[in-house]
Amino acid sequence: MKLPPFDYACPTTLPEAIELLASHDGDAKAIAGGQSLVPMLAFRLAQPTLLVDLRKLADLRGIRISDQGVTLGAMVRWRDIEDDDRLKTAHPLLKAAIAHVAHYQIRNRGTVGGSIAHADPAAEMPGIAMTCDAEIAVVGKSGAHVIQAADFFQGALTTALAPDEIIVEIRLPALGIPGIRPPPRRFRDGRSRGVLRPGRARQGAQCPCRGHRRRRSAAAADRG
Helix, strand or coil, X not given: CCCCXXXXXXXXXXXXXXXXXXCCXXXXXXXXXXXXXXXXXXXXXXXXXXXXXXXXXXXXXXXXXXXXXXEEECCCEHHHHHHCCCHHHHCHHHHHHHCCCCCHHHHHHCEHHHHHHHXXXXXXXXXXXXXXXXXXXXXXXXXXXXXXXXXXXXXXXXXXXXXXXXXEEEEEECCCCCCCCCCCHHHCCCCCCCCCCCCCCCCCCCCHHHHHHHHHHHHHHHHX
């Protein structure tokens, strides 16, 4: 399906990007990696008259790790998270969940901020943000402020982000060693919904879904 017509701008500073968004009275959209927004454009779920490309905003990139947790710049890509070995111990849930994001082409382009901003219920990052009680830092014409994940996500494809605001970073508090059970791959399509349950797993513990698969296979063999 062809995309709707729109104008395009690629600012080099954050204030310029905010001004572009604010000047179109809610009829402009920021685009980062495009992996969430472009499908929405194709299905006419969004029809902005202006796309504001954030790819030149270098200040929105980078991963910072401290005793308080992990801070992800909005333009951090899934590939950046995969390649950062520090996250294996700094935030194992983030590291494990991102391995299930689509395929490598999408992981090479998709960004943390883009996923958060569009609140697709099938995406991994909104689930991580909710599970970890993340803080989402945004900037707009009225200044900078922080929104708790529980207040940011207001429903499927709906957030508290104002039309002139841009996500600048996502702050994830430090965690222990969490357990994660990904959904079966055959269900991972556009209708899927991600589920994360907070909890802790013992170091070296086996994922319970492996035993479940063995029991299900044995039952199927008995029926055969």
